[in-house]
Amino acid sequence: MNSEINDKLRLLPSIDALLIAAFSCGELSKYSAKLLTAVLREVVAKARQDIQNGENISISKEDFLNKARCRLDKIINLNLHRVINATGVVLHTNLGRAPLSKRARQAVRGIISNYSSLEYNIADGQRGSRHAHVADAFRQLTGAEDALVVNNNAAAILLIMSSLAKEKEVIVSRGELVEIGGSFRIPDVLKESGAHLVEVGTTNRTHLSDYEKAITPRTAAILKVHTSNYRIIGFTNCPPIDQLAKLAREHNLPLVEDLGSGTLIPLEFGDEPTVKGRLESGVDVVAFSGDKLLGSAQAGIILGLAKYIAPLKTHPLARAVRIDKLSLAALEGTLKDYQLGYPLLDVPVLHMLHQSKDELHDKARGLTAALMPLEKEGWGIEIIPVHSMPGGGSFPAVALESFGVAVISPLESAASLEKKLRNRCLPIITRIEDNKIVIDVRCLFNSDIEEIAKAFFELAHH
Numbered sequence: 001m002n003s004e005i006n007d008k009l010r011l012l013p014s015i016d017a018l019l020i021a022a023f024s025c026g027e028l029s030k031y032s033a034k035l036l037t038a039v040l041r042e043v044v045a046k047a048r049q050d051i052q053n054g055e056n057i058s059i060s061k062e063d064f065l066n067k068a069r070c071r072l073d074k075i076i077n078l079n080l081h082r083v084i085n086a087t088g089v090v091l092h093t094n095l096g097r098a099p100l101s102k103r104a105r106q107a108v109r110g111i112i113s114n115y116s117s118l119e120y121n122i123a124d125g126q127r128g129s130r131h132a133h134v135a136d137a138f139r140q141l142t143g144a145e146d147a148l149v150v151n152n153n154a155a156a157i158l159l160i161m162s163s164l165a166k167e168k169e170v171i172v173s174r175g176e177l178v179e180i181g182g183s184f185r186i187p188d189v190l191k192e193s194g195a196h197l198v199e200v201g202t203t204n205r206t207h208l209s210d211y212e213k214a215i216t217p218r219t220a221a222i223l224k225v226h227t228s229n230y231r232i233i234g235f236t237n238c239p240p241i242d243q244l245a246k247l248a249r250e251h252n253l254p255l256v257e258d259l260g261s262g263t264l265i266p267l268e269f270g271d272e273p274t275v276k277g278r279l280e281s282g283v284d285v286v287a288f289s290g291d292k293l294l295g296s297a298q299a300g301i302i303l304g305l306a307k308y309i310a311p312l313k314t315h316p317l318a319r320a321v322r323i324d325k326l327s328l329a330a331l332e333g334t335l336k337d338y339q340l341g342y343p344l345l346d347v348p349v350l351h352m353l354h355q356s357k358d359e360l361h362d363k364a365r366g367l368t369a370a371l372m373p374l375e376k377e378g379w380g381i382e383i384i385p386v387h388s389m390p391g392g393g394s395f396p397a398v399a400l401e402s403f404g405v406a407v408i409s410p411l412e413s414a415a416s417l418e419k420k421l422r423n424r425c426l427p428i429i430t431r432i433e434d435n436k437i438v439i440d441v442r443c444l445f446n447s448d449i450e451e452i453a454k455a456f457f458e459l460a461h462h
């Protein structure tokens with residue numbers, strides 16, 4: 001090792017000296033001595049390594065303290081935090097799917113720092129059931145006899161099949177053996193549950209007689225799966241749901257349906273069946289997500305005939321997939337939005353999906369107005385028509401008309417801007433089209449407009 005390197009190593013400040021310096025600096029003195037020591041050791045060890053590798057690095061105390069500050073910021077700042085969704089994808093699974101409504105947030109806030117009636121029946125002063133809190137609301141909103149809520153829809157399907165069909169046969173159309181992404185595949189979930197999959201029909205056509213011929217004494221259920229994320233078009237067939245329900249009833253079999261998104265109200269676009277409609281058509285048990293079109297917290301909602309839901313409640317898996325109290329509180333709050341009658345206004349994802357073109361255009365105008373000062377500096381800012389996706393693996397055939405604000409910098413590429421917008425403390429997730437940043441306004445809240453303008457001014461002036 002050459003002597004220059006040795007000299008430099010010898011000059012490295014001691015941990016004690018750095019600690020004293022750290023404690024005399026107001027900002028760092030808020031951390032415990034233990035944490036500061038650990039972090040300072042790390043940065044000094046890294047410096048020692050760099051010097052040995054022949055790198056020319058600063059060894060001033062101030063620089064070490066700055067490096068420690070960076071590391072401490074990473075520890076103190078939350079990794080899971082808010083982002084601004086400028087992609088236009090309403091149910092963006094990677095961005096946390098559904099933002100919660102005001103009532104849902106209030107419900108969560110109401111129990112989050114206190115004890116709650118989670119599994120306590122106040123009237124009787126006895127142990128209660130966590131499922132009871134939302135069962136009446138679901139009965140009222142869908143006509144279901146009973147309800148059970150679990151961790152997510154994938155868990156709901158696993159629980160239903162484990163409970164109703166373990167070591168027995170489940171009949172599924174070949175056109176519905178879907179993969180939902182994130183490795184949820186119907187055949188794999190059935191295998192995990194111990195149920196034996198009996199495929200019937202073909203990819204594009206399955207007839208009632210196909211189901212009928214597949215029924216044996218070993219059959220435990222017929223499973224329908226909503227092809228949420230793709231459509232088969234052209235020469236297709238699947239039997240009407242009421243006929244399939246009749247067939248199941250004649251053989252005393254439960255007809256189970258994985259509805260995927262599951263909407264409680266009819267939507268103004270697409271052809272999504274309502275949960276109530278499916279139950280009225282004779283489906284015995286439906287399962288769907290809490291954080292897709294319902295617009296609440298992550299949950300798997302199971303509704304239907306009490307005789308099929310009762311065994312699910314006591315199944316050993318039920319405990320493993322049970323819903324958390326925060327999600328349950330959010331769900332109850334969201335269901336009140338529906339019960340009170342204004343879900344299109346009160347539930348954010350439903351509101352975002354049903355915005356009128358005028359509303360969207362007004363939002364785009366608000367954003368362009370806020371960005372306008374940049375035009376003088378050579379930035380290009382214009383409103384463009386775009387299509388936004390509902391997302392969440394729903395409505396593959398639907399693209400909603402929306403407006404975007406396209407921004408182009410006089411100095412920087414769109415790729416570089418996109419990266420900087422994404423790497424802010426409050427990230428803004430955008431997309432690039434024609435070498436321009438496109439901000440789809442569909443999923444923006446009013447307060448986001450100001451923040452986006454602030455971000456562009458920062459980018460322009462630093």
Ligand SMILES: *Cc1c(COP(=O)(O)O)cnc(C)c1O
Pocket residue numbers: 152153154155180184225226227228229258259260261288289290299300392393
């Ligand atoms: C989304 C989806 C699932 C998975 O639901 P999670 O709540 O994300 O677990 C299962 N089946 C279908 C048809 C879906 O669309």
